[in-house]
Amino acid sequence: MDLRYTDEEQDFRHQLRAWLETVLRDVGPEPDRHDWPARRAYDTSWQRQLFEAGYAGINWPAEFGGRGATPTEHLIFLEETERSGAPYVGMNFVGLLHAGPTLIVEADDTQKDAHLAPILKGDHIWCQGFSEPNAGSDLASLSCRAFRDGDDYVITGQKIWTSFAHVADYCEMLVRTDTDVPKHQGISWLIMDMQSPGIDIRPLRTMEGSAEFCEMFLDEVRVPASNRVGDENDGWRVAMTTLSFERGTAFVSEMLQTMELCRELAQLATTITSKAATAWDDVGLRRDLGRVSAELDALWALTKRNISEATRTGLVGAGGSVFKLAYTDLRHRLGDIALHLLGRASLSIDDVGELATGAHIQGRIHGLSMTIAAGTTQVQKNIISERLLGLPKEPSMTRAKHT
Amino acid sequence: MDFWLTDDQVGLQDGIKTFLDGRFPLEVTAAREETGQVIDPGGWRELAEMGVFSLLRDGFDMRASVVAFEQLGRALVPGPVVTTFLAAAYLDGAADGSQIIGHLEPEHEFTVLEHGDQIDAALLFDDGRLSLIPATAISTRALGRPLDALSPVSTVDINIEIDPSNDTLAQGPAAEQAYMRGVLLTAAMQVGLSAAALDLANDYAKNREQFGRPIGSFQAVKHLLAEMMTKAEVARCAVHAAACALDGASNDPAVRPVSVAKTIAGDAALFCGKTGIQVHGGMGFTWEVHAQRYWKRAVVLDNSFGNADHHATAVANTLVTRKERN
Numbered sequence: 101m102d103l104r105y106t107d108e109e110q111d112f113r114h115q116l117r118a119w120l121e122t123v124l125r126d127v128g129p130e131p132d133r134h135d136w137p138a139r140r141a142y143d144t145s146w147q148r149q150l151f152e153a154g155y156a157g158i159n160w161p162a163e164f165g166g167r168g169a170t171p172t173e174h175l176i177f178l179e180e181t182e183r184s185g186a187p188y189v190g191m192n193f194v195g196l197l198h199a200g201p202t203l204i205v206e207a208d209d210t211q212k213d214a215h216l217a218p219i220l221k222g223d224h225i226w227c228q229g230f231s232e233p234n235a236g237s238d239l240a241s242l243s244c245r246a247f248r249d250g251d252d253y254v255i256t257g258q259k260i261w262t263s264f265a266h267v268a269d270y271c272e273m274l275v276r277t278d279t280d281v282p283k284h285q286g287i288s289w290l291i292m293d294m295q296s297p298g299i300d301i302r303p304l305r306t307m308e309g310s311a312e313f314c315e316m317f318l319d320e321v322r323v324p325a326s327n328r329v330g331d332e333n334d335g336w337r338v339a340m341t342t343l344s345f346e347r348g349t350a351f352v353s354e355m356l357q358t359m360e361l362c363r364e365l366a367q368l369a370t371t372i373t374s375k376a377a378t379a380w381d382d383v384g385l386r387r388d389l390g391r392v393s394a395e396l397d398a399l400w401a402l403t404k405r406n407i408s409e410a411t412r413t414g415l416v417g418a419g420g421s422v423f424k425l426a427y428t429d430l431r432h433r434l435g436d437i438a439l440h441l442l443g444r445a446s447l448s449i450d451d452v453g454e455l456a457t458g459a460h461i462q463g464r465i466h467g468l469s470m471t472i473a474a475g476t477t478q479v480q481k482n483i484i485s486e487r488l489l490g491l492p493k494e495p496s497m498t499r500a501k502h503t
Numbered sequence: 504m505d506f507w508l509t510d511d512q513v514g515l516q517d518g519i520k521t522f523l524d525g526r527f528p529l530e531v532t533a534a535r536e537e538t539g540q541v542i543d544p545g546g547w548r549e550l551a552e553m554g555v556f557s558l559l560r561d562g563f564d565m566r567a568s569v570v571a572f573e574q575l576g577r578a579l580v581p582g583p584v585v586t587t588f589l590a591a592a593y594l595d596g597a598a599d600g601s602q603i604i605g606h607l608e609p610e611h612e613f614t615v616l617e618h619g620d621q622i623d624a625a626l627l628f629d630d631g632r633l634s635l636i637p638a639t640a641i642s643t644r645a646l647g648r649p650l651d652a653l654s655p656v657s658t659v660d661i662n663i664e665i666d667p668s669n670d671t672l673a674q675g676p677a678a679e680q681a682y683m684r685g686v687l688l689t690a691a692m693q694v695g696l697s698a699a700a701l702d703l704a705n706d707y708a709k710n711r712e713q714f715g716r717p718i719g720s721f722q723a724v725k726h727l728l729a730e731m732m733t734k735a736e737v738a739r740c741a742v743h744a745a746a747c748a749l750d751g752a753s754n755d756p757a758v759r760p761v762s763v764a765k766t767i768a769g770d771a772a773l774f775c776g777k778t779g780i781q782v783h784g785g786m787g788f789t790w791e792v793h794a795q796r797y798w799k800r801a802v803v804l805d806n807s808f809g810n811a812d813h814h815a816t817a818v819a820n821t822l823v824t825r826k827e828r829n
Contacts, residue, residue, distance in 0.1 A: 101566050101743060103753040105504050137812070166669065172504050313611040366822035380823065387812050390819030391770070394763040397818075398741035404506040405740050412507060420734045425729070484732055485725035489705050 103404065105172070110170075119153055120184040127187065133310055140225065140267045143190035147222030156220040157196060159347060164204050164212070165220050170345040171407045180463075188353065191264045193218035195226035198274040201345040202289070206330045206338045211291065215270070227268035229259040229292065229316060230339070237479050239274075240283045240336060244318065246275035246290070252322040253277075253290060255298075257316065265301045265314035268294050273323070276331050289335035291327040298322075308465050338361045348406030348416045351427060357399060358431065361463055362393050363440055368455060372441070379441055392434045414478055418488045425480045428470040435464030478493040506743065507748035508570070514562075516570045522553050523578040529793050532579060533751040536652035541746040542582040542603060547617035548570060551600025555584065560598055563683065569691035569742050577699040579800055581653040584689045585807070586626045589681050590635065592794050593672045596623070606685075607809065609661050617803070619643040619657035626672075627665070628685075632722045634670040634679040636663060637725075646768055651799035668720025683749060683761045686808040690764040691743050693772035693804050697735035700779035704728060707783055715771075734771035741767040759821050762814040769811035 105113070123329040127146065129139035150156040159174050160166020169177065179184075189196060200219045203212055218224035221487070235242035244257025248442040255275055271292040278286030278462040292299075296320040303311035366389055379385060406419040438446070438460035449461050471477040483489045508516070526549055554561055556577065558568045568588070575584050585604040587597050596602035605622035609612055609629070616625065625641060627634045630782040642693045643657035650656075673681055705728055708719030724794045745760035753760070776798030780787035787794040805811055 101508060101747060101752070101757075102505055103744060105745045109504060132660070133606065175504075363628075363822050366819065370823050383816060386819035387815045389822065390815035391682055391766060391811075391816070393822055394741070394766040394818045395737065395814060397744070397760065397763045398737045399765045401740035401744035402737055404504065405743075408505050408507040418736065419731075422733045425733050426737050478726070481726040482722065483728035484729035485719070489732060491708060491725045491728065492704070492717050494720055494722060 103401075105176070109172055109176060113171050116155070117184070118178050119155075120180060121407045122188055123149055123153070124186060124372055125413070126132075129437075130187070134142070136267050139444060140191055143192055144222035144225070146187040146190075146191045146401075147196075147220075151221045155221075156356050157200070159345070159349070160200065160204065160220070160402060163218050168254050171349065171410045175346060175352055175404075175407050177351060177396050182353045182356045190221070190225070191225045191267065192222060194225060194263070194268075194272065195270075197345075197350075198228060198377050199226045199270070202272065202338060202342050203329065205341045205344075208329075210326070211329060216290070224269045224432060225264060227262050227265045227271045227294070229262055229265075229271045229273040231261040232258055233260050237476060240287065242287065244273075244278060246277050246288065246323070246502070248277075248325065249322075251325050251434055253288075253325060254290070255318045255321045255323060256482055257288075257318050259318070260304065260313075262301075262314045262316045263295070263312050264450065265316050266303065271316075272293060274335055274339055277335075277434065284336045286333050287335040287339075288332050289329045289338040290323050290325050291329065292321065293327075296321050296323065308462070318360050319402065346416055346420065347404060347410040348419065348423075351423065355396065355403065355427070358434065359393075359400075362396060362434060363387065364456065365389065365434070365441065365460055366393075368397075368457070369441055371455065379442075385437070385441060386439050388433075392430060392437065395426070395430050396481070398440065399423060399430070402426075421475075421480050421483045421488070423476065424475060426483065428467075428477060431467035431470050435460075435467040440463055506740075506747075512567060512570050513569055515753075518576060519553065519555065519571050520577075522549075523580065523661060525572055527578045527580050529796070531581060532581060533793065533796065535581070535746060539655075539731040540621065541653050542618060543796050546605060546699050547582060547774040548600040550580070550584070551598065554587045555658035556600065557598040558588070558786075560591060563712055564746075565687065566743070566746040566752070568684075569687060569746045572688045572691040572699075573695035573739070573742070574769055576695030576804070579653060579696070579796055581618075581701070583622065585685050585692070586679040588688060589633075589685050590624075590626060590672075591788045592681070593635070604635070605638075607641070607659065607663075608807065612661060614659045614661055614736050615646070615656050616641070616643060616659045617656055619645065619659070620655065627663075627684050628678065631675060632667070633673040633681050634667075635672050636665070636670060640664065647686075649678065651796070651803050653796065653800065654803045678712050683757055683806070685748060686814075687742065687745050687763050689804055689808045690738070690745070693765075693768035693801065694735060694739045694742050696797055696801055696804065697731070697738060697768070697771045697775035700775040700794065700801075701728065701731040701735055703793060703797070704731065704782040707786075711784075716785075724782060727782055738764075738768040738771035759789055762809075762817040765809060766811045766818060767803045769801075769814070773798070773805060773811075776801035 115259050131142050157166030158169045158177050162168035186401050232242050246253040246255045273290040273292045274287055276286055277288040300317040302315045304313040304315050305311045326499045370378050372379040406416045410416050445457045449458050451458040550659040557592055562746055583605045587604045590604035591598035602623040605618050607625040607627040613661050622638055624635050624637045627636055642660045645657040666825040708724055711718050741764040748755050748757040748760040779794045779797055781795045786792045
């Protein structure tokens with residue numbers, strides 16, 4: 101049990117830090133949130149720079165063009181890119197962290213040749229067509245239908261929460277190819293070209309006011325059967341392989357940002373004055389924020405434990421769901437402390453006066469999504485209690501046929 | 504970086520657990536409640552023979568020590584194990600189990616002392632100094648109804664005469680380090696307690712049936728257990744990280760991680776204690792079922808070496824840099 105980095109790990113960090121210092125001088129500021137072409141250009145050109153320097157696909161196996169870094173090196177990569185203010189993975193997220201890893205494990209050689217390198221180079225942006233209006237937590241009940249017609253599948257249905265669909269080149273699609281079997285057994289995983297006729301994309305405006313997500317309507321969209329990854333009706337298993345790629349690093353950048361947000365909120369409290377005392381003189385506030393700050397440190401330790409476990413066994417065990425549950429709950433509490441502290445300044449997402457209040461309100465809103473996205477808090481608690489604690493399942497429709 | 508138990512640490516953990524399962528099963532420990540002698544002197548010597556008080560003397564580090572003390576917390580071993588461990592750095596009698604060393608924690612103008620009738624002396628951390636106060640110098644008055652029947656208590660007149668030339672064990676950084684060790688070992692016990700409360704409740708939820716099925720199949724119940732597990736696991740990570748810091752196996756200085764550990768582990772133990780009772784329903788409120796014992800000890804441990812509020816405030820104070828106010 102040792103939290104210190106080895107000499108090799110520190111060497112990796114120092115080389116990366118030196119590279120970042122040089123290259124970031126020429127990286128401009130992030131484009132406006134709503135300027136989609138500019139955002140795509142920004143994200144993909146950063147990805148290209150990572151590729152040329154050998155940092156693209158940090159966690160991908162070397163034989164598929166990645167760096168083949170250890171989980172600890174991946175942690176260091178995320179720490180250093182965050183601390184240096186480097187661009188985020190952005191639109192490359194689905195390709196690098198979801199579709200790409202799935203293709204590495206499940207795709208045939210033709211599919212790998214066509215898609216892996218363009219993802220690493222930033223040439224192809226991917227989106228994810230999994231969730232549907234009637235298939236959220238119960239994803240396996242999805243009903244977007246694909247019929248076989250000659251060498252093609254013909255897809256009709258609807259997808260939701262498809263991030264960056266309006267700028268993406270490809271979509272990893274889950275479609276229903278059989279309705280006469282239990283719901284998990286009638287799903288297939290397809291590569292869909294986003295230029296195909298019949299795709300209608302509408303931005304989905306979230307409560308944050310922006311539209312990173314889209315709804316996608318599919319009307320007889322033709323996808324070649326050669327774009328199917330894995331066997332027909334085996335798509336659920338194919339989709340789940342992505343989970344086995346997680347090495348405990350999924351929330352590292354997030355965590356570092358939240359730690360910074362917490363420090364900034366404390367500092368802000370020392371500057372908010374009322375009747376000769378600062379807000380920070382309130383011991384109740386200090387206790388509350390101290391607890392959040394303590395828990396962030398504890399979760400940082402949990403992150404390192406998860407990464408260490410992944411290094412030893414190749415997988416993150418119980419710690420993954422535990423982390424998600426605790427971290428997202430913490431985001432709510434930190435956000436509520438911010439609302440409480442800022443009072444009427446909470447009514448604005450822009451900074452109020454001289455005080456840097458806006459980031460805390462934006463953070464509060466964003467926190468509301470975190471206990472929902474990628475498995476709600478309630479689903480996480482089911483996973484922990486059923487898979488980790490061995491409690492019996494509620495009578496469910498798991499085995500029921502799709503209707 | 505490898506933040507995972509070593510094989511040696513797992514071996515130590517299993518060895519102590521096996522010993523405690525055999526020698527300190529909770530039904531045997533609970534049978535000593537209200538006997539006037541909750542600490543079994545023979546058992547105390549066996550703990551010493553296992554080496555739990557002399558781990559540092561025997562070449563183990565704080566990482567090994569938190570692993571061992573997590574098990575002591577899990578078993579609800581009664582008695583001042585943490586302060587006896589700390590005193591063992593200076594006193595052979597503490598290390599070999601012939602002496603029981605308690606803890607004087609002044610608060611306001613009185614203090615409540617645990618195990619006043621069975622201790623030989625008590626540690627006092629005060630003003631950067633660690634002192635050893637002989638039991639004969641402490642005037643106590645037993646309180647008839649302790650919150651935790653396994654932690655008998657008495658009030659103490661705080662105006663104790665300290666003779667620095669005789670009583671001082673350590674000063675300055677050495678005293679500070681001993682204090683941090685005490686904080687962290689208490690946190691380790693809180694982690695063990697949390698895990699044990701969870702195990703008991705989890706077992707009950709699987710076996711207790713209502714409405715024709717195990718209550719643990721209801722989300723309303725199973726989600727409570729998921730929350731208990733989450734708090735216990737996160738707290739364990741905080742304790743291990745602080746142990747690394749105290750051992751120099753971390754790039755962070757130890758003060759903040761130690762307070763982090765006591766905050767998180769204290770909250771976890773109180774939560775797991777009370778939630779364990781809730782999962783047991785009416786049976787949780789009985790004397791017979793052990794669920795109550797975990798919560799009661801959680802209150803005792805939270806009030807030792809600074810409670811969670813105290814340490815949370817200490818953590819908060821590391822967040823800001825500002826000028827001293829006049």
